[in-house]
Amino acid sequence: MRNFPFPRAGTPRLLRLGATGQVVLLFMLILGGAQLAIRGPLTTILAASTQKAYVANGASDTVSVIDVATNTVVATIATDPYPVGIAASPDGAHVYTANNVGDSISVIDTGTALVSQTISLPVGTGPFGVAVSPDNQRLYVAGYGPVAGGTGAAAPPFYRSDADMRSEAYATTAQNTVFVIDTASGTVTNTVLVGTNPHSLVVSPDGANLYVTNTVDRTVSVVSTATLGAVATIPVQADPYGIAITPNGSTVYVANDADSTASVIDTSTNSVVATVPIGTAPYGVVVNRAGTLAYITNAVDHTISVIDTGTNSVVGTVPVAGIEPYGISITSDGRYVYSTLCEDGKISVTDTATNTVVATVMVGAGPQDVVIPPAR
Known part of the structure; x- marks a missing residue:
């Protein structure tokens, strides 16, 4: 040698x-x-520390694992039916998918790329959004209700429009409920009543509060994680879907699908301080680690709006390389944004330095959401 x-x-x-x-x-x-x-081997050592993107493919009942260094799919993991929401533990050891039709949560071990546990929820729960507490002890799941069979002509079969939801009566409390799961045991320990059809949720960086978008009610519920009770209800615009919080916990951004706006919430007052016009049918939201920029997917425009969090103004619009961008995530260094292209079965990769698409990656059918955990 x-x-x-x-x-x-x-x-x-x-x-x-x-x-x-x-x-x-x-x-x-x-x-x-x-x-x-x-x-x-050098390749083995580098691979161990490379970030991966995990994509919930709703229509193929799988999760695609993408190596962000090469933008190639390195694993495909089977889940229960219709994984739509996805989140990662703070240490990057586990990824959780909300399986809407399966009424379950799949727990994926990122070290083995295998499902290590399946957590069952009550029939009819229709889980959608999922979030992990900063201390990694709790998993929060939004019981949205089943979404298979939506009637929107341009919508995927697992998508239900606002008109669909308002025309149907929901009889079970599971569709107004956030489930609290102990991550160690995988058991439901508490439930919290929120608004109608809770869709997405995010935990404050200090773990003190949970913010939940209620699609039909057009509100955001603020839940104290200490008491597991709602402490505030904030009116936003029509069809709030995606939600994200700045790293310092001061501001929450909400994507209002039907109004094509983003609501900006001051968490110190639990009030909307700005409403930002963006693209048509905004869906997913992510904020960079510096807290300076928010990225929001616009499903009908096929774009990503870039919002300066200092001025709450749009400073960029990125055309994605496909149809219906939904979920969105960002690498730890803030260099790349990954967004799902639901109709195309792809991921679009945007370079945030230039706000241009630099890659597309084929994944499973109907990708709904994506998360990029810390490298391990």
Whole structure:
């Protein structure tokens, strides 16, 4: 083997080229006077730390796993029927899918890319949004109601329009309920009554409050995670779907599908402080780690609106490379935004430095949502 020494201690000390031409890293760590060597193929070591995007494919009952470094699908995981919402644990160890038709939650071990547990919910729950507490102890699930069989002509078969929902009576409390699940045991420990057809939810960075969009009521419920009771109800615009919060917890952004606006909520007063006109039929929302930009998908315009959180004004509009962008997520470094293209069965990848699409990735049918956990 040929050795290539590195100049500094505490970093990989040797690069060795094996007989087969395979590059191997040799790490030397000083631990109380002892040395610990960690060796392995370079490609294996890099793959372990690469972020992955997990895509809930509603129409194919799967989750696609994308390596964000190469934008290739590296695994496909079967779930219960119609995974629509998806979230990751803060440590990146697990991904959770809300299976709307299956009335269940699939727990995916990101280390093995396998479903490690399936959590059953009451029949008719129709789970949609899902969020994990910052301490990783609780999973919050919005019981939206079954969405298969929507009548919208241009809608996927698992999508139900506002007109559909308003024309039907919902008899079960599960469609006005947030379920609280203990992540260690996978059991439902509490339920919280919110508005009608809760769709998406987000937990404040300090874990103190849960914000829930109620589609039919046109409101956002604020739930205290200490008492598990609603402490405020905030009127927004028609059909609030996606929701996100800034990293400092000061501001919540809500996508109002039927009004083509974003509501901006000041969490200190639980009031709307701005309403921002964006594209047609906004759906998913994500805020970058710096808290400076919010990205919102517009399903009918096939675009992403970029909002400056300092001025609450649109500073960019990105045409995506396909039809019906729904779910959206962002890499930890804020460099790339991933959005689902529901009608095309693809993911669109946007470079946030240029606000241009740099890649598309084929996934399963009817991708609804996407999440990018921290690298492990």
